[in-house]
Amino acid sequence: MALRLGDIAPDFSAETTHGNINFHDWLSDSWGILFSHPKDYTPVCTTELGYMSKIKPEFDKRNVKILAISVDPIESHKGWVGDINETQNTTVNFPIIADTDRKVSDLYDMIHPNADDTLTVRSVFVIGPDKKVKLTITYPASTGRNFDEVLRVVDSLQLTSDYQVATPVNWKHGEDCIVVSSIPTEDIPEKFPKGHREIKPYLRYTPQPDI
Ligand code: BEZ
Numbered sequence: 675m676a677l678r679l680g681d682i683a684p685d686f687s688a689e690t691t692h693g694n695i696n697f698h699d700w701l702s703d704s705w706g707i708l709f710s711h712p713k714d715y716t717p718v719c720t721t722e723l724g725y726m727s728k729i730k731p732e733f734d735k736r737n738v739k740i741l742a743i744s745v746d747p748i749e750s751h752k753g754w755v756g757d758i759n760e761t762q763n764t765t766v767n768f769p770i771i772a773d774t775d776r777k778v779s780d781l782y783d784m785i786h787p788n789a790d791d792t793l794t795v796r797s798v799f800v801i802g803p804d805k806k807v808k809l810t811i812t813y814p815a816s817t818g819r820n821f822d823e824v825l826r827v828v829d830s831l832q833l834t835s836d837y838q839v840a841t842p843v844n845w846k847h848g849e850d851c852i853v854v855s856s857i858p859t860e861d862i863p864e865k866f867p868k869g870h871r872e873i874k875p876y877l878r879y880t881p882q883p884d885i
Contacts, residue, residue, distance in 0.1 A: 675783075676783045676810075677782060677783060677799070677807050677810060678807070678810075679807055679808065679809070679810065680806055680807065681806065681807050682805050682806055682807075683697070683698075683706075683708070683799065683801045683805050683806065683807050684697075684781040684782065685697050685698045685805075686777060686778050686781060688743075688771045688772075688773065688777070688778055689748055689771070689772050690741070690748075690769035690770060690771050690772065691748065691751050691752055691755065691766075691769050691770045691772075692768075692769035693769075695741075695769065697741075698805060700739070700741075701739060701801065701803075701805065703803050704737050704738065704739045704803065705736065705737055705738040705739070705800065705801065705802055705803060705828065705831075705832070706738065706739045706740075706741065706799075706800070706801040707733065707738060707739070707740050707741065707798065707799070707800055707801070707824065707828075708741050708742075708743065708782065708797075708798075708799045708801065709726075709740075709741075709742055709743070709796070709797065709798045709799070709819075710742070710743045710744060710779065710782075710784040710794035710795065710796065710797045711723065711742065711743075711744050711794065711796060712744065712790065712793040712794055712795065712796070712815045713744060713746060713793055714744060714746040714750045714751060714753075714754040715750070715753075715754050715757065718815070718816070718817075718818045719744075720754075720757065720758050720761060720762065721762065721818055722796075722818050722819060722821070723742060723755075723758050723762075723766055723770075724758050724759075724761070724762025724763075724764050724766075725762070725821055726740060726742070726768070726821055727758070727762070727764040727765060727766045727767050727768070728762075728764050729821060729822070729825065730767050730768060732825055733825065733828070736825075736828055736829070736832060738800075738828055739768075740768040741768060741769055741770075741771065742768060742769070742770040742771065743770065743771035743773050743778055743779065743784070743794065744770070744771075744772075744773065744793075744794055745773050745774060745776055745779060745792070745793060745794060746772065746774070747772050747774050748772040750772075751770045751772055755770070773794075779794050782797065782799065783797075784797045786812075789814065789815070790815065793815070795812055795813065795814065795815060796812065796813035796814065796815065796817070796818075796819055797810070797811070797812050797813075798810070798811040798812075798813075798819065798824060800824065800827065800828060800831065802831070802835070808831050809824075809827055809831065811824075826845075826846060826847075829846075829847045830845060833851070833882065833883075833884060836884065837851075837883045837884065838853065838854045838856070838857055838865065839851035839852060839853060839854060839880065839882075839883065840852045840854055842879075847882070847885075848882060848885060849882065850871075850879040850880065850881055850882065851879065851880055851881075851882055851883070852877065852878065852879060852880075853865075853866065853870060853878040853879070853880050855876055859872060859875065859878060862878060862880065866880040866881075866883060868880060868881040868883065869881065
């Protein structure tokens with residue numbers, strides 16, 4: 675069955691371009707992103723892994739580890755990484771799982787037979803330090819993902835796990851947040867001393883509390 679938000683991200687051992695890992699041990703107390711791509715030496719995947727390498731410092735700042743996966747073998751990954759580095763002007767700086775037996779792909783339901791019965795689609799899982807699945811995204815093979823959006827969601831997830839706020843449409847780090855509805859309006863000043871705006875009794879904004 676497909677993984678749902680709040681499920682424990684299944685643990686596994688796997689061979690990667692950075693050696694063998696046990697997923698939960700490797701994550702330790704970090705957040706994690708596990709993302710699949712259909713195939714090595716393909717154009718969209720090349721741009722995706724190149725871009726992810728470039729913005730990895732942003733994920734590092736947020737204590738998020740990155741792990742890629744496809745069903746191609748390790749030697750293929752290693753050769754392709756050279757192409758990514760060359761063509762995308764970067765250095766791939768995270769491990770890529772060689773899931774040749776599709777063990778991890780099956781655990782995470784990354785193969786969608788009605789799209790392609792042998793290759794992984796473009797899945798993204800964000801996993802919290804509690805090892806629970808916080809976000810799932812599935813893109814078709816023909817559409818490269820927006821990893822800036824994944825970073826934006828990580829910002830929202832980390833903020834909303836620490837404060838009683840939610841983030842509105844298209845929110846970005848630094849913008850006003852929504853006070854969760856379980857907080858009575860009269861309690862807002864004490865909890866959010868930066869102030870608040872009440873648009874409707876159910877729609878109350880406050881400045882981002884952690885900056
Ligand atoms: C690509 O990464 O370019 C790609 C991979 C599989 C199918 C279609 C496109």
